[in-house]
Structure formats: C-alpha cells, structure tokens
Amino acid sequence: xxxxxxxxxxxxxxxxxxxxxxxxxxxxxxxxxxxxxxxxxxxxxxxxxxxxxxxxxxxxxxxxxxxxxxxxxxxxxxxxxxxxxxxxxxxxxxxxxxxxxxxxxxxxxxxxxxxxxxxxxxxxxxxxxxxxxxxxxxxxxxxxxxxxxxxxxxxxxxxxxxxxxxxxxxxxxxxxxxxxxxxxxxxxxxxxxxxxxxxxxxxxxxxxxxxxxxxxxxxxxxxxxxxxxxxxxxxxxxxxxxxxxxxxxxxxxxxxxxxxxxxxxxxxxxxxxxxxxxxxxxxxxxxxxxxxxxxxxxxxxxxxxxxxxxxxxxxxxxxxxxxxxxxxxxxxxxxxxxxxxxxxxxxxxxxxxxxxxxxxxx
Amino acid sequence: xxxxxxxxxxxxxxxxxxxxxxxxxxxxxxxxxxxxxxxxxxxxxxxxxxxxxxxxxxxxxxxxxxxxxxxxxxxxxxxxxxxxxxxxxxxxxxxxxxxxxxxxxxxxxxxxxxxxxxxxxxxxxxxxxxxxxxxxxxxxxxxxxxxxxxxxxxxxxxxxxxxxxxxxxxxxxxxxxxxxxxxxxxxxxxxxxxxxxxxxxxxxxxxxxxxxxxxxxxxxxxxxxxxxxxxxxxxxxxxxxxxxxxxxxxxxxxxxxxxxxxxxxxxxxxxxxxxxxxxxxxxxxxxxxxxxxxxxxxxxxxxxxxxxxxxxxxxxxxxxxxx
Numbered sequence: 001x002x003x004x005x006x007x008x009x010x011x012x013x014x015x016x017x018x019x020x021x022x023x024x025x026x027x028x029x030x031x032x033x034x035x036x037x038x039x040x041x042x043x044x045x046x047x048x049x050x051x052x053x054x055x056x057x058x059x060x061x062x063x064x065x066x067x068x069x070x071x072x073x074x075x076x077x078x079x080x081x082x083x084x085x086x087x088x089x090x091x092x093x094x095x096x097x098x099x100x101x102x103x104x105x106x107x108x109x110x111x112x113x114x115x116x117x118x119x120x121x122x123x124x125x126x127x128x129x130x131x132x133x134x135x136x137x138x139x140x141x142x143x144x145x146x147x148x149x150x151x152x153x154x155x156x157x158x159x160x161x162x163x164x165x166x167x168x169x170x171x172x173x174x175x176x177x178x179x180x181x182x183x184x185x186x187x188x189x190x191x192x193x194x195x196x197x198x199x200x201x202x203x204x205x206x207x208x209x210x211x212x213x214x215x216x217x218x219x220x221x222x223x224x225x226x227x228x229x230x231x232x233x234x235x236x237x238x239x240x241x242x243x244x245x246x247x248x249x250x251x252x253x254x255x256x257x258x259x260x261x262x263x264x265x266x267x268x269x270x271x272x273x274x275x276x277x278x279x280x281x282x283x284x285x286x287x288x289x290x291x292x293x294x295x296x297x298x299x300x301x302x303x304x305x306x307x308x309x310x311x312x313x314x315x316x317x318x319x320x321x322x323x324x325x326x327x328x329x330x331x332x333x334x335x336x337x338x339x340x341x342x343x344x345x346x347x348x349x350x351x352x353x354x355x356x357x358x359x360x361x362x
Numbered sequence: 363x364x365x366x367x368x369x370x371x372x373x374x375x376x377x378x379x380x381x382x383x384x385x386x387x388x389x390x391x392x393x394x395x396x397x398x399x400x401x402x403x404x405x406x407x408x409x410x411x412x413x414x415x416x417x418x419x420x421x422x423x424x425x426x427x428x429x430x431x432x433x434x435x436x437x438x439x440x441x442x443x444x445x446x447x448x449x450x451x452x453x454x455x456x457x458x459x460x461x462x463x464x465x466x467x468x469x470x471x472x473x474x475x476x477x478x479x480x481x482x483x484x485x486x487x488x489x490x491x492x493x494x495x496x497x498x499x500x501x502x503x504x505x506x507x508x509x510x511x512x513x514x515x516x517x518x519x520x521x522x523x524x525x526x527x528x529x530x531x532x533x534x535x536x537x538x539x540x541x542x543x544x545x546x547x548x549x550x551x552x553x554x555x556x557x558x559x560x561x562x563x564x565x566x567x568x569x570x571x572x573x574x575x576x577x578x579x580x581x582x583x584x585x586x587x588x589x590x591x592x593x594x595x596x597x598x599x600x601x602x603x604x605x606x607x608x609x610x611x612x613x614x615x616x617x618x619x620x621x622x623x624x625x626x627x628x629x630x631x632x633x634x635x636x637x638x639x640x641x642x643x644x645x646x647x648x649x650x651x652x653x654x655x656x657x658x659x660x661x662x663x664x665x666x667x668x669x670x671x672x673x674x675x676x677x678x679x680x681x682x683x684x685x
Contacts, residue, residue: 009427011499016548016660018427018498050430051420053387058420058428065662068499070427094390094413101390105632108397 004080006073010034013065023071025080030059032069045085052081052095116243124235128228133176136231140195144181147199154184156202159356163200166349167218170289176225180218188306192221194230206357207302211343211350212295216282220296223281229274279325283332292340293333300326374654377604381646382428383421385636391417392635408442408674409435418642424497425657433494433670441490441670448675452476479675481515482508484541486672492545493667498657503664506544514540531565532558542595548660550599556590564590581619582612592649599660604653610644618644 005024010032012019022033030047032040042061050058050068057077059069071077081095093100147153163180171178176196185201192198198221208214224230279296286293304322395410412435419431455472458464485508492502518533535556542554568583589608597604622640625633 011427013499014662015658016498016500017658050432051416051428053382053384053421055382056428058430066499068430090394093394096390098386098389101386101393104397105389105393108393108400111400 004076006071006076008072009070011068011070013062013067021069023069023076025076025083027083030069044083047084049084049091052077057081112243116240120239120243121236124239125232127235127239128231131231136194136225136228138195139230139234140193140197143193144195144197152185156182156184159202159205159353162349162353162356166214166346166353167198167222169345169349170215170218170291170343171222171285178222178225188303190217190221192224194225194228196225198222198225202357205353207306208299210295210298211347212292213299213302214295214350214353215286215289215291215343215346216293216296216299219282219285219291220278220299222285223278224274227274227277227281229271229278233271233274275325276328279329280332283329283336287336287338289343290339290341291343293329297326297329297333300329374652377425377651377653377657379424379646379649379651381422381639381642383418383639383642385633385639388417388639389635406435408438408670411435411438418638419495421639422642422646424651427498430496431494432496433490433673437490437494437668438670438674441672441674444671445674448479448671452479477519478512481511483672483675484537485511486669487676488541488545488672489667490670490673493664497547498660500548500660500662501664501666502548503546503667504541504544505546506541511537511540528562529558531562534558535561546664547597549663550597550655550660553596553598555594555596561590579612581616584619585610585612585615588615588645588648597653597655599655602653602655604651604655607650607652608648609650610648614644614648 003024003026005022008021008023010019010021011017019034024031024033028045029041029043032042034040046061048060050060052058054077055072055074057071057080059071060066061069071080093104148155159182160180163182164178167178167180178196178198180198180200182200182202182205186203187201188204188207190198190200190204198218200217204217205214208217282296283293286296300322304326307322391413395406395413398406399410412431412433415431415433419429422429452472452475455475456469459466459468459472485504485506488504488506492504495502514536518529518536521529522533535558538556539554542552545552564586565583568579568586571579572583585608588610592606592608595606618640622637625637625640
C-alpha cells in the first residue's frame with residue numbers, strides 16, 4: 001500500500017526562507033524528501049504539535065535550531081494526526097469536537113450553579129461558627145460609630161434609656177450586650193447591628209400602640225443578633241464573589257456587571273430567609289417569656305400599612321412581603337398555642353415610653 | 363520571483379494578514395481551561411494561558427505562514443510564583459507599617475516599590491512574550507533596556523503629575539515609541555513614531571465629541587485610536603520596509619461592537635470565545651500591510667528568553683499587554 005504523502009513547507013530555524021519538501025507518513029516516522037540527497041527521517045515520538053486545525057498542521061522537531069513543517073493538506077492532516085503519539089488526554093479532549101465541549105460546558109455550568117446555590121451557603125454558614133463573637137462586636141461597633149457620625153442620626157437618649165430598661169426586664173438572660181438606641185426619624189423601621197445595638201426609629205415607636213407589639217419587635221431584633229445574621233450574610237456574599245471571580249477569571253466588563261447583579265439578587269433572597277428565621281425565633285422567645293405572640297402579627301399589620309404607601313416589586317425586596325409574614329406567623333401561632341401571663345412591670349415601662357415620646361398622636 | 367523596482371530593491375506589494383481561528387475550536391480550549399482551572403482551584407492558570415496564546419497565535423497568519431507562541435505553562439508558573447512573592451513582600455511592608463503603627467513616611471518605600479514594579483514588569487513581559495513568539499521559526503525579540511525604560515517612566519510620571527495629567531499623552535507616546543521601537547523580528551526592526559501632541563488632540567477631540575453626541579461618537583474615537591496605533595507602526599530591514607495602514611471606519615467599529623454586545627448578552631457570556639475570534643478576525647482584516655521587505659530573508663538573531671516573571675507581574679497588576 002502506498003504511504004500517504006503530501007507537499008509541505010519547511011522552515012529551518014536559521015532564516016525565514018521557505019523550503020518545499022515532500023512528507024511521507026509511516027507508522028512511526030515521517031520521511032522528508034528535500035533538495036538534499038538523503039531524505040530525512042523523523043520519529044513521530046520526537047515531533048511536537050505546534051498548531052492543529054482542520055486546514056493546517058504545524059509540526060516542530062529538532063532543537064537549536066528548531067525546525068517547523070507546515071502541512072496544509074486536509075486529508076493528510078486528518079490521518080497523520082491519528083498517528084501522532086497521543087497526545088495527552090489534554091489534546092484528545094481539546095480536539096473532541098463541539099458536542100463534547102458543549103456537554104462539558106453544560107456540566108461545568110450545572111456544577112457551578114450547584115455550588116453557588118447549595119454548597120456555598122452551607123460552607124459560609126459553617127464558617128461563621130468558627131468565627132469568634134468578638135468579630136461581630138467589632139463589626140457592629142464600626143458600623144455604629146460611622147452611623148453616629150452621620151448627619152441625620154439624632155439619638156433620643158431619654159427614650160433610649162427607658163427602652164433599655166424595658167429590654168432588660170423582658171429578656172434578662174442575655175449572652176449579648178444589647179443596647180437599644182432610639183433615633184428621631186419619620187421612617188417606620190428598626191434594625192439590629194451584630195454587636196447588639198438595636199436601632200429603633202421614633203416613628204416606629206409612635207405607631208406601636210400595644211406593649212405586646214413592642215415585645216414582638218424587640219424579640220425579632222434580638223433574634224437577628226443571636227443568630228448572627230449579619231455575619232452569615234457577609235460570609236455568603238464574600239464567598240459568592242470569590243466563587244464567581246475564580247470561575248470567570250477572564251471576565252470582561254459586561255459579564256462583570258451581569259454577575260454582580262446576579263449576586264445581589266441572591267443576597268436578597270438570603271436576607272429574606274433570615275427575616276423569616278428571625279420571625280420564627282422571635283416567636284419562640286416570646287413563648288419562653290409567655291408573651292402574647294399576636295403582638296408580632298399586629299406589628300406586621302402596622303408595617304403593612306406603611307408599605308402600602310410605597311410599591312416595591314417582590315423580587316427586589318429585602319423582607320418577605322408582610323402579608324407573607326403575617327400568614328406564616330399566624331400559622332405558627334395556631335399550630336403552637338401556649339398560655340400567656342401578664343407583665344405588669346413591662347406595662348408600666350411601656351406607658352412611660354409612650355408618654356416620653358415627643359409630639360405623639362393618640 | 364520578486365519584482366524589482368528601479369533602485370533594485372523589491373517592489374512594494376500587499377502582504378496578507380488574516381486570522382484563521384474558529385470560534386468552536388477556541389471554545390473547546392476555553393472550556394477545557396475552565397474545567398482544569400476549577401479542578402486545580404486556579405493553579406492551572408499559567409498552563410491555561412499558554413494553551414490559549416498558542417492557539418490564538420497559531421491561528422494568525424501573515425504572508426501565508428502562521429505565528430507561533432512557544433511559551434510554556436511551566437515557565438509562566440515559575441514567573442507567577444516569583445511575581446506573587448514580589449507583590450506579597452510589598453503588601454507585607456504596607457501592612458506591617460499600618461498595623462504596627464509605624465511612621466506613615468515609611469510607606470514611601472512600598473509605594474516606590476509599586477511604582478518601580480510597573481516599568482520593570484512591562485520590560486520583563488515584553489522580553490518574555492517577544493522571545494516566545496516566532497514566525498517561520500524566526501523569533502521576535504525585545505532589545506529594550508530596563509534602566510532606560512525605568513528612567514523614561516519616572517520622568518514621564520513626574521511630568522504628568524506636575525502638569526495635572528496633561529503630559530500623559532506625551533508620556534504614553536514616549537513609552538510606546540521606546541518599547542515598540544525595541545522589538546526585533548529576526549533581523550528586522552519595528553519602529554513606532556507616535557507624537558504626544560497628535561495623541562493629545564486625538565483624545566481631546568474624541569472625548570468632547572463623544573460627550574456632545576451622548577456617546578455615539580465613541581466608535582469613531584475608537585477607530586481613530588486604533589488607526590493611530592496601527593498607522594504609526596512600521597518594520598524595517600536595511601533599506602526595505604513595511605508600513606501598516608488601518609482600513610477600518612467608525613461605522614465598522616460600531617457594527618462590530620454592537621454585534622459583540624448582543625452576542626454576549628443573549629448568550630449570557632457563552633459566546634465569549636466566538637467574540638474573541640471575531641475580534642481578532644476583525645482586527646487583522648482592517649490592517650493593511652504593504653511594503654517591500656523580503657520575508658524569505660529574515661535571519662534568526664534573537665535569543666530565547668525564558669523568565670516569565672515580568673509577564674506574570676503584569677498579569678497580576680492587570681497591566682494590558684500592549685501599552
């Protein structure tokens with residue numbers, strides 16, 4: 001059988017002159033017929049593939065100077081490539097064709113998605129448990145100090161003291177150093193910092209009509225701190241960014257923006273889960289102190305009224321829609337009833353608080 | 363076989379410059395790179411880069427022969443380690459000074475370190491890249507001098523600061539002229555003749571018109587930049603030379619960029635390998651190479667240089683390869 005052969009170009013590594021040669025393929029070597037008398041035999045094992053695509057096979061051989069053979073005969077290329085000592089696993093995969101590559105891409109993408117949505121949150125959450133509480137303290141303090149220096153942060157110290165008394169009476173057995181800070185504002189809102197600072201806006205206090213609602217609010221914020229939600233959210237966010245940048249190290253501008261926003265959306269759903277966790281945990285706390293949990297649902301009714309004023313689409317809210325919260329709380333109350341006792345001391349404290357609020361509406 | 367003109371030197375002709383890569387082949391390389399990078403938690407990066415450059419260079423054809431990149435992952439990995447150590451040392455200095463509350467004046471040392479690193483990284487990365495690039499077996503080379511580049515950078519930086527940035531155009535051109543002018547292709551030399559004043563006007567005009575047209579002029583500005591980078595580059599060998607000319611229009615850039623944007627957005631990024639190949643084909647097709655250099659007569663003059671530290675420092679500091 002005649003061996004496959006083709007014309008090819010040879011570069012001798014000394015100058016850029018083109019030499020036209022004849023290349024003949026044998027089982028274990030190539031024979032190069034050049035202008036010289038004796039054809040050159042090159043073992044396939046000593047040949048390096050410089051470039052390979054359908055229409056060009058570039059082979060290198062020899063050292064100092066290294067010579068290059070450029071073959072452009074598609075048929076020769078197809079067959080010769082099979083004879084070249086195989087190529088590492090790498091070469092075989094890279095030349096495996098678009099279907100294999102698409103399959104690999106699909107597997108990779110699914111794997112990344114799995115990691116991002118399941119593995120990552122799991123790992124991040126557990127990472128928090130090895131972090132000392134002093135982290136939370138530091139973080140909360142930094143944030144609070146920054147807020148304090150901010151322009152519209154007017155602390156009402158009198159009401160804050162009263163609220164602290166209230167909290168100590170409500171929840172004496174604390175592991176954290178809670179401190180309530182009342183800030184004058186027209187927003188109906190409250191939030192907790194990781195170090196135990198609980199910031200309540202004065203308008204929220206004005207809207208609260210009942211002792212039980214205040215207890216519910218404090219229970220909710222206490223739960224956020226005890227469950228270290230801020231730290232957990234922080235860890236998840238960082239881990240999310242790390243995974244994305246590790247996987248897409250060559251990201252160009254557009255992709256960076258797309259991925260960044262995708263990450264933000266994911267963050268939102270985490271914080272909604274945390275809100276739910278805080279709500280249910282607050283319920284347990286109230287239960288332990290034998291407080292009427294309906295205060296919590298009433299609190300949500302107040303929030304719902306406030307919300308009615310601004311429409312925020314579901315998927316970008318940080319809190320689950322209040323109707324949702326009312327719903328799952330009511331279900332919890334129904335499924336887990338308990339008896340409540342009266343809290344005379346707290347009633348008195350609550351009265352004091354309401355009285356000391358400046359310009360409140362009755 | 364060469365036509366001769368009156369003075370005996372070869373007559374001018376147009377040389378082909380075309381990119382022959384395919385999106386699907388490149389996609390294969392990118393996917394496998396990604397797979398291996400994830401499995402090795404990122405350590406595969408230098409090898410991934412080598413594979414990528416090998417493919418892209420090997421698919422670029424000039425005068426009917428392909429380029430070759432023969433840098434290896436191992437070389438770039440070693441450089442990578444050295445680059446990390448270098449940058450870590452500088453950062454460690456910064457942290458020690460800050461955390462131990464030492465005199466902030468000491469920060470001058472790492473700051474100077476970072477400033478010095480940039481020209482050194484540019485030098486190292488050009489030396490590495492050029493010597494690892496060849497065509498028909500003939501290596502490219504970079505003959506620049508580290509000290510000269512450093513001097514040029516310091517002078518340029520100081521003047522730029524003093525003129526509140528205006529000197530920047532002259533600084534950029536002086537760097538470009540120096541670096542590109544020191545690139546050798548066998549026994550042929552590149553030359554770049556950029557002028558700071560022209561560059562300044564080009565960018566000022568581009569910036570103002572882009573603002574004025576709410577962004578639309580940007581594509582024409584881009585074309586002007588591309589043309590300025592291409593048209594001022596030439597290659598010389600004795601009395602033979604090659605000139606490059608940009609044949610793109612602003613409209614070309616507009617169409618080209620819009621299609622890329624749509625491709626990336628609608629495939630959520632999966633089309634990026636195709637976008638890269640498209641871009642290279644576009645660039646090559648818009649550069650016209652004319653001249654009378656006899657490309658059969660280049661000789662091997664450049665040494666092999668295998669230290670990739672500069673290349674890797676440039677990578678880490680995110681310095682683009684071509685300034």
